[in-house]
Structure formats: structure tokens, C-alpha cells
Amino acid sequence: MQFILKKIKPFFANTFKKFFKIFFSLFFLSIIFILLIISYLIFISQDLPSIEALQNYKPIQVAKIISADGKPMKDLYIDQKRDVVEIGKVPKDLRNALIFMEDRKFFEHPGTDIWGLVRAVVVNITGGSTQGASTLTWQLARNMYNDIGFEKTYTRKIKEFITASNIEQTYTKSEIMELYLNSVFFGHRAYGIQEASRYYFNKDVSDLNLNESSTLVGLLPAPNRYSPKKNINTVIGHSKDFIDKAINQDISVDSSSVFTLTKVDGKLNPNKKINISDILFLNNNYDTIPISYNQMERNSNNIIFHDYYNGKLSININSDEKIKYYRFKISGFKNMSIDGIGGGLAETNGFIEINNSSRALTRKNLVLQILEQQNYISENKRYLHTLLPIMVSNKNKENNNVASYFIEDVKKQLLSFRKSVPIKKIEHLLPYFPTRKNQVQKWIDKNYGMNLNFNDEKFDLYKDGLRVYSTIDTRIQNIVSNVFKEQMKINQINLYNEYKRRPEILDTVIMKSKNRKLKELKRYYFANFSSSIKSNIVNQEIDNLKKLGKTDSEIDKLISEGLHKGERFFDNNKNGKWDKAEEFIDAKNGKWDKNEVFKDLGQDQCPDFLENGRGGCLKEKSNQYKKGDDPNLDNYSVSNIYGTENNDKYDIGEEFIDTKNGKWDIGEEFIDVNNNNKYDEAERFIDGNKQYNLGERFNDKNGNGKYDEDNNEETWIDIKNGRYDPDGILVKKISKEINRLALKSLDSLDYSTKFIMSTLDPNNDNLIPNYLRKEFLVQGAVVVLDVETGNIISMIGGRQEDEYFDFFNRSSQALRQPGSVFKPFVYMGGLKDYDSKHPFTAAYKISNSTVPIPLANGEYWNPRNYDGKEDGTDMTLRKGLWTSTNLIAAGLISQMDNGPDSVKKIAKNFGISTPIYPGEALSLGATDVIPLEITSAYSAIANNGVLVKPNYINKIENSLGRVLMKNDIDQEFAEKNQGVVYILRDMMKDVILKKKGTAHKLKSKFKSIGSEVAGKTGTTNNFTDGWFVGFTPQVAIGVWVGMDNPAISLGNQVYGSKVALPIFSNSIEKIYDYGKYSLGDDKVRKLDTLITWEIPDDKVKAINICDKSKLISKKGCLSYSKEFFLKESIPVNECNIPSHRYYYK
16 A cells, blocks of 8 residues: 555656646736736727717717708718717617617627627537627627727727727617617718618608618618619509508409500610519409519410510500509619609509619518517518518709708808917928828818817817708798799790891800800810920920930020920910010019009000001001091990090009019008008018019029029029010920810810700700800899898809709809999989089989090090980989989089099998999999899898898707807998988889889889889890899899800890899799798798888988979979988079969969
8 A cells, every 4th residue: 555655646746746837837828818818908999989988979960051941951961961869759660670680689788799799609610601799789889989990800899899898888778779870871871860761761760660660770781782772673563552441442454455554764774685573463352463474475364564665664464353562573674763663554543653672672571570570560560561662752862952052152151160270280290291291181180170169169060960040041042043943044045036136146155155165274274284294295305305415404404494484475466476566574463553564455455556447456557547546436435344445544454564663562562560551661572573584693503504493592583674585495385285185175065056056945955065154054143131130031143953053152252243233322422422512412413415524634434325325404313313324323423522432432331342443434333243242232221221241140059959159130330321321212212113214114013012112223234244133121132144254245135124123023022922031040020011111300301393493393383293302402492494483273
């Protein structure tokens, strides 16, 4: 025994030692392994959200622009279109379908389904079909944070596990389901259940039925593959009482016969034959009707076959069975659409017909099957809903017809809330900008981007679910839009008829269109291809120079000279090159400065010594005319928008020689050292063209004998060298190549008269191509303002057809000549300019005859009436306004003290922000205005001289409904003397009330509006612009009609009263018939035709005036009328006509 123990003891001792070593080794390795796992988990958790981040998580939400009457107008988003809803709004059917399909133990597990995970691992290891183990919480973690990723790796699963565990600690199960449904992707850029419900079914999520809920849950695994809007190939039709047999409806024929069941839109697939399969027809008892597809044998009973004609597949059937439901799949037929079905016996019998995707139907039916297996629905209910089609809606496409131009302006208004980037935060990056451009861009995107600032709170315009409540009332918008559409059709037809009557005009318009397009093409090729063209030409030139044996230094010098940009010149003889007799621009700063030489040209753009007497130009000076002659008689033309020409002073628009004269000129930029906003002699000024020209001295740092443009150390002396510096030879080659490409592109466009007339022909219903629209598509703009608040109630920025929509809002961006709609500012200036010598009143008379008006420079201006007629009689200011007589307005501005400057000041006070040149021609509207601004100015006249800034936005809320910004009315007095405003407004009423007023048709046609409506028509030279701007005490409406190319006429004798007034008159009538519009926040403006403007008794007095003498009437004055006067300008003289001295009964 001892021997045995002696032998065994060492054995056990050694075994124990080995076991102890192995145990501690394993223990140590386990510790290391655990530490490695912990380190790995810590490492991969670094970019995972913290508990605090999870608590503050907000899913990306779309911003919404909402109308004043509460209608959604536009969703603003970039990648994810999402609208967040509470879980309580989600139907029970959808919630249960989600649980049964995606995570049946959702309410039991702590974020991870352990047994499901084990099962998935075992199945995957043993080679079974691949299974996932992601719970709803895991999927939510992946949806919430992009850092987790979507790659099929173990690392991603671990990240999901960690984040899911944290989510479960942070939220309740209901909150987790709510977050999931608001973050999950449903395809077609729709994120969240609410957006999916609207996109697929055009309804709120709370209104989804079982069929629709099953469809949405079914597409979750692969939204793009199972989308019910893709892969359309299955036709379904059923009676309206298919489920509820309250009525008896079916398709039946008296005897066996062939009939067309339905027709399906689409195209034949050239590589496949059409085949009809998966056929199912049911009768009233839901029994299957045995119908098979047989294209060859068409006379057999109970068969289905097809015929194809003109883009429609006619589905025919030969059967005498009563049909309650049908479904079949079509293959070999492409471009099927959801609603491209109908036109057969099924439609005649009131069947519901729709085309579906077989994939979407299969997924929906799988969800219904699972719901039945879980005893949530009955077998019968599952069967009936399996048969039902997916009623997908097509009404959710973006609509360009509902105030789309207005919406673009709203987005610009929102961007005004952006907080500028503090330069100190990025200046440390600027020295390294070339190498750290991406970092700078990322910083700007993160801290600036679309972040709006409201009271130091930052909100991302496209991600934080802002609610922007605009001022537009969609009901009024639709009214005005429909009126605009109808009148623009008429205007377009009239243009076609004009060209049909006068084809010679069409030729001129085509030439202008081609010239405009050629310039655009040149700019396009220069902007996009000049670098590559330059590179090719330079490389080719270098090769040629090398072949000639030139050295590298010689080549560098020649290339540099060849790429030199020359000075601009006035190409008087239009030969495309500079001639010695032509003036050239020797250094420039881009604007005319006092003391610089300018070209004082007339209408024909020729100096007098080169005029040929026929409206054209000579190439060389002729001895036929002496100095001072004006052969083309264009010195006093008013056709130029800037007024008189050849006036020995610089007019805006005239070409000038922009030189360096060694001193500061008015208009040149300067460095304001003492910040007094004016130039002082000691301050530096910017003089010259800031580019090196041949002949100018420079410091040659590298000693190569030429100026190096890219060498920052080399500077040049920018002087006037007294000679013309031409373009280098390579610059000319580049320009020539760009011209060649532009001409080639132009030649590819059809400008033939036949094509254009065919396109414009209203009977052809053709779309005007883009390259012709600026000259041949009649455009327009309409603005409707609430007078008191400045709210934009309706805005039309251009043609309303989807095909013609662009992003240029003509209401707020177009600069157009106003013509006579500018005259009220002139007449207001007259009423304000009262003195004893010129007692301007509404009854003041001016001769309706051409009287040369002296100008400041000693010259004379001869204005004319729009029709060229004049009767020489005296006309009152009142009549001059309602007849829109040019000579009266021109006479008035010339008699006023500082007339042009006074009118300019008035226009500026009334909100006209565009540059205004204060010349006498301003009386005829020789300036540019923006439709929105001129309408706002008229609105101020309606508002007793109070100018209210046009308002786009009523308020902005965050996604929870907290108000971030509420609009305050921005108003000020444009004219404080309400007496002046009242008299002018009364004069403008006569434009409509008088039988010969330019807008008298408005009153004669629409008598229901009431007498309190005023306005003014406007037409510009050559009939290029047609206007009417008018107002009531509550509403102001401005209408402009014209071409985008301001050089193109609307047609002969096409006045504003013909093209613009009908839009105003129809709109104002229908708006008042509707009777109200919303001002936001449940405020409503009720329209009343009985509202009038009150007479300011302390400012204005009404006196009866003799119609002939325009003096205070006497009893003998048989014809008299009431006139309004400012109390300081009341006439004191009575009628002096002898026959009016006595009163006869």
C-alpha cells in the first residue's frame, strides 16, 4: 500500500501542479481576453451615442410652408422627407402587423431577443437559410445613428446591441415603437409612417385601413423592391360592393359573347411576347370562374385574349358568367401605370379598376397571412383582403401650380434668418485653405449651412420640422391663378394672330431671338469650356513654336503676349476689330466718372458726323453735312428709356471712356480712412483697370523680361499709355473657337418661320421650346396685397403651366418699365408743390400740345402723346391722369420746382428701391420698377399714405408648436399729408369711372365692385409692357404682362387695358364674390364693397367748379362738378364766362 501511495503521490502532485499552471494560465488569458473585449467595446462605443444624446434625440423632420388658410403648400427637405406623429395616431392594425412581422417578443425582451439571436446563429452556421436577429430596438438604433452603419458585420451587430441596450434604458416600449415608426425608411425618400401614408395613399396615418397597413409593413425589408409604385404588372378590378353586398353589382351578358373587359395603357416590349397569367375571376358567390388565356383560339367559351392598338392593350373575354372580381398578371408589356386602365365593360358597370405590382401584393398577402396565424384576423377576412388591390394614390406629386413662385421667395426670406459666420472662427484655417478646404467646408456646413437663428436658438431649415405660416390664401391664389391662365391663353393667341397678319414683324423678332441666344451660348461656352479650349490652343501653339526652333524663354514670352487681354473699344462700324478712328477704353473701373469722355449718341447710336440721313450709320465721315446738323433727326427722341440724347451730358446707359486721370472722380471707390463716408484728398482711391496692359511698366522680379501674371511679387504701374492695346493672338483664337461652337449650337436650333408659327398655333397645342420662350412666350405677374397689413394674399410669378414653370419670380425680381403707372407719383408731386405762382390742383390746366420743355443743359425736349395726337386745348390735371395724356404729365413735371428730383423722392418714399434717373422723361415712366414694389406703393395710396412693407410670413413655429417668430407690421408714412393722398386717389378713381378713362371697361363690366376702386393703366414704348395696378380700401392688385426679352413687343396697339386690365377686373370681381380671405391666426378679412375712404375734413374741402372755366361755379353755370382742394389751395375766383353770369330758370 505504501509502495502504491509512494508511486501515486508524485503523480498526483505533478498532475496538480500542471492543472494549477493550466488553470492560472487560462484564468490569466481569460482576464486578458475580457480586457481585450472591454477595450474593443470601449473603442467601438466611442462614436456611439451617449445616454444623454439618446434622451435628446430628435428625428429629422421636414419643414412645412403652410398657407394662411391652413393648407400645406410645400415640404422643405434635403434627403429625408419625414413628418413625426404620436404613436396614438397609428392604427392598431398597423402596430400589430409590425410586431408580428418584425419582432414578436418586442414587449418581452430588453432590447435583444437572446433566443432569437441564438437561433439565427445556429441556422446560419448549420447552412440553413440566412436569418436575422434584429429586434425593433436594434433597427431603431441603426436608423437613428448613421455611425452604426448598414454593413453585414459582427461589429455592426455589437454596436446595435450596445445602442439598443441604452435605448431600452432611456425609453418606454411605446416610445421606442413611436421612434421606430417615425424614423424607418419606406422608399421614395419617404421616412416615417406619416410621410409614407401620404406618399402612397394620400391620407393621414390615422385613416389607414387593414389593407394599407399591411402594404406598408410588408415593404419594410426592401422598400424599393416591394414598392407598390414600381414594377406594375397586375390588373385588378372588382365591384364596389365586393366586400359589403349592400348593392348587387357585377358584369353580366345575356348570352355567350365576346366583350372588352378593360383597356390597359402601356407599350409592347419588342423582345418579349405578351402573356396573361395568374388569372382569377370570381362570381357573386366568390366562386372561381374557370377562365384561361388563349390568344389563338378566340371563339371558345371562358377564355381571355388581347389586342393591341394605339398604346392600349385591349383585354377581351368570351364568357356568359356574372363577374364580380377579376385579376391577372401581364408580362411582355412595359410602362404600365397605376391608373392607366379603363374604357371597357368593367368601367361601364362602375367597377373599381387599378394596376398593381405583383411583388407588393405578395408582401401584403404575407402580412395578412401572419396576422391570421396569430389569430388577429379571421380566415375569411384574410381571404377577402388578399383579393383586394392596393389603392395607391397618384395625387402626391409636387405641384408647381400652387404659389410656386411665392414659395421660392419664402425660402429666400427664411434664409435671411441665417447667422453669419464669425470670421475669427475660421481665420486660423484660411492660411491653409488650399490644403484644408474640406475641413473648412465641413465646419461651414455644420455651423452655418441652413441653420436659422431665432433669439439665439439654432434650427436647421431642412431637418428640424419648422412650421412656416405664410400669408398666401390658397383659395384666393387658385382664383387668381385660374383667371391668369385664361387671359394668358388669350394673350398668346393674340400674339399668334399678330404674326399671322404681319409676318414682317416675325422676321425681326426671330433675328432678335437668335442674337440673344447667340450671346447666351457664347457666355455658356466661355464659362464651361474656355479653360479646355485655352489649353488645347496653347498646347498646339507651343508645338508649332517648337517646330520653328524657338527656345523655351522665347516660347514663354510669345505665349504670354498671345494670352494678353486687350482693351475694350467702341466698334462704330461693327467690323469686329479696332480701327484707329475708334475710341478705346484705356483702363477702367466699371462706372462713369465725372470728367471722363462719353459717347453722347442719339436713338440710332451714331454720332451726328457719321449719320447717313436714313436712320443708319456711315463708315466714314461725309462732307454732305456740316457741323451741328442732325441728319437722322434723333436728337430729341424719347424712345430711349433714359430720356433725351445728344444733350452734352452723360446719361445712364451711354458708353464712356473709363480712364485713369490721376485724381478721384465721383463714383470711384475709395478707402475711407476717417469713416466719414466721403472722399478726402489724403485718402487713396482705386483708379485703373487692375490688369497689366502691354506698354505699362512693371518690376521684373525674375528678370525674364515680361510681366508674369501668376507671380504675386511682380507689380505693375497701371497707367493710360495713350494707345490701344489689342487682344493677344491666342486670346483671339480662343474667342474665335467659342464663337464657332456657339454658332454651331445655334444652327442646330429650329428658327424657321414655319416651325415657330406651327408652335404658336393654338390649334396645335404645342409646347414652346425653351430657347424661344423669352421672345415668344407671353409672360406675366400678379400681386394681391392686403392694404392694411401688407400680407401677400396671392402671387403669380410667371406662367402657371407646369411645363413653363421656372424659378424666376417676375413679381419680385423682374425689372420692367412702368410706363404710365408711374404717373401718380408725378401728379402727387404737383399737388404737393403748391405755391402762389403755380397753384397746382386737380383743376389746374396745362396745354395738350407739344411745347418744347427746357432742360438743365439748355437743350429742349419734345414729348408726345402715346397716340401722337394733340388738340391744343387746356386740360386739367384730373383729366390728364384719367386719359393718360403724356403731354400733361410732361408739362407738369417741367413746371414743378425741381420736378424730376421731387418725383424721384416721392417714388423712393413709396418703396421703389430700383435706381431712378431724375430726368423729365420720368413723367412718362422712363425708369425700372418691380411689380411687387409698384403694387405696394399703390397699396400705400389706398392706405392713406401709410406704406406697409410686403409680408410673406405670418409666423414660424418649431415642431412642437412653440412660436419662434411672429411678424410685426412694418409701416411708415410715405406721405403724411392725407389731403394730398385723398385728392390723388380720387383722381385715380376717374381712370375707371369716366367713360373715356383708360380703364373704364372695369366699371362698365363689373358694377358690383362699388365706386371705391381706383388704379392706373400703363403701356411702354413699342407696346413691350402692359400694366394695370389698382386698389380698393381693402385690396391692392398689380398686374404686368410682357415678354422676358424687354425688346419684344406684345403687338401693335396692345395696351395695358387689353392684356393686364382683364386679369385685374376678373380677379377683383371673383375675390369680392368669394367675400373673404385669411390673415393667419384665425383672422379673416371680410370684404365689403360699401367701405369708403373718409374725407380728411381738416385737410380737404369740396367745391363745385364750372366745367368750362374750372373756377368756382355760379348759378349761371349749367354744367359743374365737385372738385376737391387742399384747404391752402382753394380757388378764390368765380367763373368769369359772360354767359354764366345770370341764372335762368
